Each structure stands twice: as C-alpha cells, then as structure tokens.
Amino acid sequence: MLFRYRGDPSMWAWLLHRLTGVGIFVFLLVHVIDTALISFGRDLYDAMMQLYHHPVFRIGEILLFGAVLFHGINGLRVIVLDFAPQTTVYHRQMLIGVVAAFVLLFVPAAVIMFAQTFTANETWKLGVSDWRSWFPALVATAGIVFVYAPTLNMPQPQLSVRPAGGLELYGWIFIRISGLLLIFLVLGHLTIMHLMDGGVYRINYEFVAQRLSSLFWRTYDFVLLALAIAHGTWGMRNVLLDYIHRPSARLLALSLLYTIVGIVLSLGALVLFTFQPR
Ligand code: HEM
Ligand code: HEM
Numbered sequence: 001m002l003f004r005y006r007g008d009p010s011m012w013a014w015l016l017h018r019l020t021g022v023g024i025f026v027f028l029l030v031h032v033i034d035t036a037l038i039s040f041g042r043d044l045y046d047a048m049m050q051l052y053h054h055p056v057f058r059i060g061e062i063l064l065f066g067a068v069l070f071h072g073i074n075g076l077r078v079i080v081l082d083f084a085p086q087t088t089v090y091h092r093q094m095l096i097g098v099v100a101a102f103v104l105l106f107v108p109a110a111v112i113m114f115a116q117t118f119t120a121n122e123t124w125k126l127g128v129s130d131w132r133s134w135f136p137a138l139v140a141t142a143g144i145v146f147v148y149a150p151t152l153n154m155p156q157p158q159l160s161v162r163p164a165g166g167l168e169l170y171g172w173i174f175i176r177i178s179g180l181l182l183i184f185l186v187l188g189h190l191t192i193m194h195l196m197d198g199g200v201y202r203i204n205y206e207f208v209a210q211r212l213s214s215l216f217w218r219t220y221d222f223v224l225l226a227l228a229i230a231h232g233t234w235g236m237r238n239v240l241l242d243y244i245h246r247p248s249a250r251l252l253a254l255s256l257l258y259t260i261v262g263i264v265l266s267l268g269a270l271v272l273f274t275f276q277p278r
Contacts, residue, residue, distance in 0.1 A: 025232035209277035
C-alpha cells in the first residue's frame with residue numbers, strides 16, 4: 001500500500017506529500033502544547049525556547065520548513081490537477097515546476113537559517129551570510145534539476161478520485177480549500193518566525209506577549225490553528241483508513257486521533273483567548 005505507485009516521480013511526490021503531511025501534523029500537536037507554556041510564565045517559556053535555539057533542533061527546523069514548502073507547493077499541483085483536469089497534459093511540466101519552485105525557495109531559506117545558527121553561535125561562525133559562499137551551490141542545484149528532470153520517465157498521473165457525495169466529498173473539497181489558505185497562513189507564520197529579524201533567536205516571552213497583545217495576531221493564530229488542525233485531522237483520518245482495515249482497530253485509531261485533536265485544539269484556543277501577560 002505504502003508503495004502503491006512504485007516507480008515514477010509522481011509516486012515519490014505522493015509518498016513525500018503523505019510523509020510531510022503526517023510530519024507537520026505531529027509537530028503541530030507538540031507545538032500547540034509548547035506554545036501553551038506561555039501561560040505558566042516567563043521562566044518556563046524561555047527555558048523551552050532554548051530548545052529551538054539548539055543546533056540539533058535548528059536542523060529539525062530547517063527540515064520542517066522544507067516539509068511545509070514541499071507539501072504546500074505539491075499540494076497546489078494536486079489541487080490544480082483535481083479542479084482543472086485538462087491541465088493533466090502538462091503534468092510533466094507541473095512536477096518539474098514543483099521541484100524548481102521548491103529548490104528556489106528552500107535553498108535561500110535554509111541558507112538564512114543556517115547563517116543565523118552560525119552567527120548566533122560564536123564558535124560556528126562560517127561567513128555563510130556572504131552570498132558568494134552559497135550562490136554557486138544554488139545555481140548548480142537548479143541546473144541539475146532543469147537538466148535532469150526533462151529526462152525522467154513520467155507516465156500520466158492517476159487523478160485522485162473525487163468522492164460521489166456526502167461527508168467524503170465535503171472532506172475532499174475542504175482539504176483542498178483549506179490547503180490553499182494554509183499556504184499563506186503557514187508560510188507567513190514561518191517567514192515571521194524564521195526569516196525575519198534574526199529568526200527564532202529573538203523569540204521569547206516578551207516577543208510572544210507583545211504579539212498576542214494585538215487582536216490581529218491572536219485572530220491570525222486562531223485561524224491558523226483551526227484550519228491546520230482540521231486539515232491535518234482529515235488528512236490523518238484518510239491515512240489511517242488506508243492502512244487500518246479491521247473495523248475495531250479503525251474505531252480505536254480514529255477515537256484516539258479525535259480525542260488527541262480535541263484536547264490540543266481546546267488547549268490552543270484557550271491560550272489564544274485567555275492569555276494575559278504577567
Ligand atoms: C501549506 C499548505 C497546504 C496545502 C496546499 C496542502 C494541500 C493538501 C492536499 C491537496 C492534500 C490532499 C492530497 C491528496 O488527496 O492526494 C493534503 C493532504 C494532507 N495534508 Fe496538507 N496541505 C497544506 C498544509 C498542511 C498542514 C499544515 C498539515 C498538518 C497540520 C497538512 C497535513 C496533511 C495530511 C496529513 C494530509 C493527508 C496526506 C495523504 O492523504 O496522503 N497539510 N494536503
Ligand atoms: C519551528 C518553526 C516554528 C516556530 C519557531 C513557531 C513559533 C511560534 C510562536 C512563537 C508562537 C506563539 C504565538 C505567536 O507569537 O504568534 C506560535 C504559535 C502558533 N504556531 Fe508556530 N512556529 C513554528 C511552526 C509552526 C507550524 C509549521 C505551524 C502550522 C502547521 C504553526 C502553527 C502555530 C499555531 C496554530 C500557533 C498558535 C498556537 C496556540 O493556539 O496557542 N507553527 N508559533
């Protein structure tokens with residue numbers, strides 16, 4: 001099942017889309033809980049933020065950024081193919097476009113995040129912030145993608161089957177519409193947190209308290225929370241139903257998923273509605 005589209009690049013795109021979707025979802029559950037620590041005061045939140053500054057976690061954050069970028073850009077390809085099936089004739093160009101857009105956006109973002117890590121850590125300073133040290137690698141990678149990609153053997157992709165009606169159809173439409181909105185919301189959030197003004201190194205209790213004093217950012221975070229949790233939960237439900245077939249095991253897995261999601265969503269909303277800086 002996991003490898004049901006064995007052998008062509010759209011299979012890899014499908015598998016990577018699934019893995020990144022599950023990965024981002026799991027991160028989000030942990031992230032809502034770590035954000036909730038803000039309610040317990042300055043010391044606890046700032047101590048937790050030190051984890052985000054650790055070089056090993058920095059690698060994880062760069063991978064997370066890549067996962068969101070890939071999932072978002074590839075999701076856009078899936079949405080276009082689903083809503084405009086006539087574009088299937090360009091499926092090859094679209095897949096190449098996904099890889100090219102990913103490389104062009106991810107490499108500079110990763111370089112900025114690496115540079116922050118090195119400059120924040122005196123002993124690691126490598127001068128990566130100098131564009132001459134990374135620009136040749138960017139051009140070489142983009143070159144390889146453009147030369148190699150057109151030689152790939154790419155059969156026509158199977159369009160995902162649009163459910164006939166009922167809850168399945170609403171879920172199918174919802175995951176696509178919420179995906180479109182999440183591109184702006186999640187990438188906006190990550191750009192603020194990672195790419196602007198020194199990235200995660202300036203995030204602490206004061207920073208969050210100041211942001212949450214604005215109704216705009218509280219609302220932004222709440223919409224992000226609700227959409228990402230709902231989108232991820234419907235996606236996780238589909239993934240679980242794909243791999244678990246016994247009715248009793250399905251009931252158990254889905255009950256567990258909905259219970260965890262219910263608790264995390266309530267906690268996240270509670271923090272956003274009630275947090276008062278001390
Ligand atoms: C950044 C914007 C996003 C876009 C454009 C997007 C798009 C999509 C699309 C179109 C699908 C359906 C794929 C299919 O039916 O073949 C999907 C599935 C999924 N998404 Fe997203 N998504 C985004 C963000 C997220 C986020 C933030 C999460 C986690 C909280 C997430 C988790 C998932 C999961 C778990 C699936 C199910 C994967 C599968 O069935 O293989 N997505 N996404
Ligand atoms: C390592 C990367 C990330 C960092 C450093 C980060 C940082 C933060 C910070 C500082 C807050 C506190 C509130 C604020 O200042 O707006 C926050 C809240 C939030 N973040 Fe992130 N974020 C990251 C990734 C993500 C991703 C990938 C998602 C979505 C899939 C996400 C969704 C949210 C949500 C929904 C909240 C509100 C949580 C609540 O209900 O209290 N974040 N984030």
